[in-house]
Amino acid sequence: MGRDPVLPIMPSLAEEDGMGHDPHSYEHTLTVRLAELRDLVECHITQEAQRQKAFYDSTTKSRTFNVGDAVWLHVPTAGKLDARWEGGWTVKEVLSPVNVAVETHHYSKDSCGAC
Secondary structure (H helix, E strand, C coil), rough: CCCCCCCCCCHHHHHHHCCCHHHHHHHHHHHHHHHHHHHHHHHHHHHHHHHHHHHHHHHCCCCCCCCCEEEEEECCCCCCCCCCEEEEEEEEEEECCCEEEEEEEEECCCCCCCC
């Protein structure tokens, strides 16, 4: 009664693609295609990683800190309306190019130089 249904993937599984009715040739062809696709994806991932790194490197600034420099401290747990940075910190020791030890200066209202 009527025609056999034809799915969109069926033309790609035709004999001219080398994917006939033999299960062994289908397995071999599928394995080869998957290996080619894996290599292609790996190549694209590498290219995209290089592109993103180049963009990141072009927008960053190299910062160096010395002992005694006044710095702001980032407060990652601040609430929605709280300040994200806290002032009054001084570099105590440079541990590495990206890590420094800081110390705070707690001023009371009585000892403040501006009061």
